[in-house]
Amino acid sequence: MTIDSNCVFCKIIKGDIPTSKVYEDDHVLAFLDISQVTKGHTLVIPKDHHTNVFDLPEEASKHIFSVVPKLATAIKQTYEAEG
Known part of the structure; x- marks a missing residue:
């Protein structure tokens, strides 16, 4: 896993910054x-550091977008979110 010590998201993944984990x-x-x-x-x-979405490998993008619909449904039901 690639980590950038200056990246806030990498710090979240490492557990240095607390979050309300959903998945x-x-x-x-x-x-x-x-x-x-x-x-x-x-x-x-993604858990692997990428500077921006354009650097994201295709397989990583596919995985993220396979997870999103399931999360969206669960979040909508849990939080009565509008979308």
């Missing part, structure tokens, strides 16, 4: 945003 597997971490715009606002990030 985690070997490749992805999902957690509630600390500055939620709406109820249930969740961030889904």
Whole structure:
């Protein structure tokens, strides 16, 4: 796993910054945003560091986007989120 010590998301993945974890597997971490715009606002990030979405390998993108619909459904039900 690639980690950047200056990256806030890498610090979250390492556990240096506490989060309200919603989902985690070997490749992805999902957690509630600390500055939620709406109820249930969740961030889904790869556990491997990438500078931006354009650097994300295709397999990582596929995995993230396979997880998102399941999370969205659970968050909508749990938080009565509008979408």
